[in-house]
Amino acid sequence: MIALPELPYDRKSLAPYISEETLNYHYGKHHKAYVDKTNSLIEGGKLAKASLDDIVWESKERDPALFNNAAQAWNHAFYWRSMTPGGGGAANGEIARLIDKSFGGYREFADAFAQAGIAQFGSGWAWLVKTGDGLAIRKTSNAETPLTDDVTPLLTIDVWEHAYYLDFQNQRPKYISAFLDHLVNWDFANENLAR
Numbered sequence: 001m002i003a004l005p006e007l008p009y010d011r012k013s014l015a016p017y018i019s020e021e022t023l024n025y026h027y028g029k030h031h032k033a034y035v036d037k038t039n040s041l042i043e044g045g046k047l048a049k050a051s052l053d054d055i056v057w058e059s060k061e062r063d064p065a066l067f068n069n070a071a072q073a074w075n076h077a078f079y080w081r082s083m084t085p086g087g088g089g090a091a092n093g094e095i096a097r098l099i100d101k102s103f104g105g106y107r108e109f110a111d112a113f114a115q116a117g118i119a120q121f122g123s124g125w126a127w128l129v130k131t132g133d134g135l136a137i138r139k140t141s142n143a144e145t146p147l148t149d150d151v152t153p154l155l156t157i158d159v160w161e162h163a164y165y166l167d168f169q170n171q172r173p174k175y176i177s178a179f180l181d182h183l184v185n186w187d188f189a190n191e192n193l194a195r
Contacts, residue, residue: 001042002052002070004035005077013085017178022166027080030162034073041066052077053147060148071143075125075156079163082155084185093190095135095154102135110180112137113157117176123160126176129153130193154189 011023038055041063042048047055056074059067090106091099103109109128116139117126124141130152138146146153157163157179164175 001039001048002035002055002073004032005080007080009083009085014083014183017167017182018083018164019167022164025166026158026162027076031073031076034069034076037069038066038073041069056145056147068143071145071147074147075143075145076158078153079125079156079158081188082157082185083179083183084187085183087185088180088182089184091186091189093186095186095189095193098130098135098193109135109137114173114176114180117157117159118173120159125156125158127153127156128189152192152195154192155184 007023007027011020011027014023038052042050042055047058047066050058052070052074055070056067059070090096091109096106099106099109103112113126113128116137120126120139120141122141124139124144127138127140127146129136129138129146129149131150135154136151138149138151140146157176159172159176161170164172168175168178
């Protein structure tokens, strides 16, 4: 069985960019539902004691319903850690050096990352990943995740409407700007880079 991970901050601490009300619904209802459904699908089976990573990998080609729920549980847990109160702005540490190398600078990265999130049609995610000795931006639809690709996920933004609609209505670009300018957790990205 898997557990709903604790948020790494208080539900009020991402305001005014992401409200407590959004977190109550997004984390407390959406993310919890993915965890609960994953647990109901693995109960009594060979994956009942598996890690969430293993459940995602094992279900990708074999069990679409399990994959969709497990991957969404994984993506959401990763998304919460991709943000921090008082975050945002230009990167720091090793990730800053790789952003300069891979994109030509922070502004170029931020523009490309925002465009990936804006251009994702319908529900999905935008990701910063390590690929080889550089960085790349990926976008995925629905529950798809770079966890099952030959890359290292570094950070993500959820661009499903439930992630931002209460705070930004249909203004996805504004939400992405708030994420980049005020919330992105570069320490988390650097931790992932070191793995």
